Amino acid sequence: MTRKQRRLTLIGTGLATIAAALGLVSFAMRDTIVFFHTPSEVEAKGVAPGVRFRLGGLVQEASVQRGRDQVIAFRIGDANGAVGVQYRGLLPDLFREGQGVVAEGMLDPAGVFKADTVLAKHDENYMPREVADALKSQGRWQGEDPAATGSP
Structure with missing residues (x-):
């Protein structure tokens, strides 16, 4: 050669x-390059317990329950589904029912999302672009266009 x-x-x-x-x-x-999954995507894809991912959507009305030792249970929902979430710790000050959130964690075998991080919107006009886009595609968007408000 x-x-x-x-x-x-x-x-x-x-x-x-x-x-x-x-x-x-x-x-x-x-499957892991997505910023977050909506509750209906979690149900449709059949995300396996123990797989880390981010769950985004709206905190459902009358779903927040505060327990002992700073354990908070609530439901994140979209137009087609909802997922129960448990979080231990202090929630962001702006966390409340009807607001957009993104939680990071994993499903347990019972189908409850065990979150170790919860992110909430930071001012009156901001919602994560991915959450807003998902809500728009499902016909549940009720606010202004995030790009029009100058929010990141």
Whole structure:
């Protein structure tokens, strides 16, 4: 084999290895690249217990229950479904029923979302763009366009 052929073989092998690695990474991350899932997506996709993800939607009216040791139970819902959430800790000051939230955690075997982080809107006009888009696509959006208010 000549020097040129060895160099081309080495380059070809390197490119094939990089392509295979990128393919494996993209295959492994195909379901986890989403910023959050809505409750109806969680039910439709059948998210397995123990898989970490973010759940976004509106806190349902009359669903917040405060228990012992700073345990709070509430339901996050959208137009087509709702998921029960349990969170231990202090909620953001702006957390309340009817407001948009994004919670991070995992489902337990009973189907309850065990959150370790809860994010709420930060002022009167802001809602995470992903939550607003999901609500618009389901026909439940009642506010202004976030882009029109200048909110990030």
